[in-house]
Amino acid sequence: MHPAKPIIAVDAMGGDFGPEVVVPGALKAAIKDNLGLALIGDEQKIRQALEGQKFKDSDLEIIHTSEVVEMSEKPSDILRKKKNSSIQTAFRLVREGRAHGVVSAGNSGATLACGMFTLGRIKGIERPALASILPSEKGPVILIDVGANVDCKPYHLVQFGLMAEVFSRSVLHVDRPKVGLLTIGEEEGKGNSLVRETSKLFKMTSMNFVGNIEGRDFFMGKADVIVCDGFVGNVSLKLMEGLAVSLTKILKEEVRKSWLARLGFLLGIRALKRFGRRIDYAEYGGAPLLGLNGIGIVCHGSSNSKAITNAVLMAGEFVRNKANENLINGLGANKEISIFAKKALPKSAVT
Template sequence: MANSTPRIAVDAMGGDHGPGVNVPGALAAAREQGLRLLLVGDQTALEAELARHDTAGLDVEIVHASEVAAMSDKPSDVLRRKKDSSIQVACRLVKEGRADGVVSAGNSGASVACGMFVIGRVKGVLRPAFAGILPTVKNPTILLDVGANVDSRPEHLFQFAFLGDVLARDVLRYDSPRVGILSIGEEEGKGNTQVKEAFEMLKASPLRFLGNVEGRDIFTGDVDVVVCDGFVGNVALKLAEGLASNMGKVLKRELTGSLLGRIGTLLAMGRLKRFARFADYAEYGGAPLLGLQGIVIVCHGASSPKAISSAVKMAGRFVASGANEHIRQALEANRDLTRT
């Protein structure tokens, strides 16, 4: 495209709250980073929502889409029968070169399907992967795959490591990301056949490979990229989400259960707010689907404007850094280490 400023297509109809959340979130990101926006969805609804906001100085275009992929829709049905759904239209804009990436809080399965079959993969990528960005006691850790592939071969895990390494360098700005593979023990030789074979490939790669890591290591901040099968990664991600949610409820119950507890809460309010920000998924907005010709970021259905804004900004950084070209180069340079 003649203009080098990243242009992000936003599935403005996706998610639980539709344009009322997606539009202000996207506008906030565009204003902060100077991004160009394509808001995809029902034109009348989007014009009405845009009229409620100050768009002076912003490059915003509405692209009409007459259909919406419902959360209950099967991904295959969205691909075949809802060709004018906002998520498929958004992905088609990337395919046609009118946008560089897509952000959606809608049907995640449909987002993955449209990303894979409409946008297509980067040359050399065997399987795109979902990357979860998790808070730790130090810097965030990338966990992938967290659900795009429920059955992965060793060479897929090998490639996931390169996808995560590029994300860590280009988006999180880590100079030399530390990479580990999730297993049932830290010692070399632990794990199933899939993990053991991927271990040998990664050990021979130029990545800063630490070896096996266990589930408890994910949140220490001592490893920057953790690679695993999508089935395992999704279970780990949902376990972490559930633990954080319920720990918060227990903490609230204990702090407000007595007069002394309530007084202590008031005194510690500043630190408690910092803790809440630490555990807030909205800080990063969504899970990037890595390995496609354009970045696709899938957000939680109940995303807030802050979460949408964070996702759009992440998409902009991914595009501006040239991450997809770095992925292609890394895979091409290490193609001989896989069996494909």
């Protein structure tokens, strides 16, 4: 039974801006959606960020930690040397039942490592993966992996597809998700050896595999799930974000050039604002880390307060909708998880 008031453990020290951005963003989400918060990090800095904010003491817990994970640190070092870090503590709260989900804008590698070490993986999953939810002409699209695993084997990508396919059905309510493989051409056989071997495996699954997807197809709705390794996915995601920001700046510059342009802008301002929200990464908050025995949302290091708000709202929604339980049940009912595992596949698929 899911809790009526989910408690979200927030890594207050994560990201480029720390508590001054993370704390107000998390509070806004908690007030909006009746959530409890556990703010974790340097207590003095958290309390400074809370000054002037309205909140109920009963809805908020501050947990002091003496160690902060830097963006440049290796995940293995953090597990060994920084056991009292804010991100490790956040996942421990979930393991102990004191919280129901984690949100962090900190070191994504450390978040993945701490989540795996503390909560463990869903049975049958070799590697958890980051799933970013993107807008398209036909509805939301899942891009997986966007940074958790930069060096992958073909069977890893198939498992990413299996997780995202279940997630798409259970959370986004897509009846029979179309699954595509990101590569450099839609023709069969295009791409590197990883893509070609992965394509062979996808054809052996019961998924609605639609073949190769090119980068230009992201927003056309040709697939509901787009699969790639974390290196390609992360580059793709950041390219999209940078393009969205630049397009907004270019539009503003063009509007200032003439009074006719300014008039047109004023006449279409509502539509332009809706367009801006659709391409703004902050609207989606963060990327769920699929494959853990618990809910973890990873935000961009440069996340603003709005992005943190939406990430915490996402975590709360996932708790209430039993997103992780649905994922576990869906994967458990699918024998392909055990079929497409390292020990069950030919050597070409795992090397």
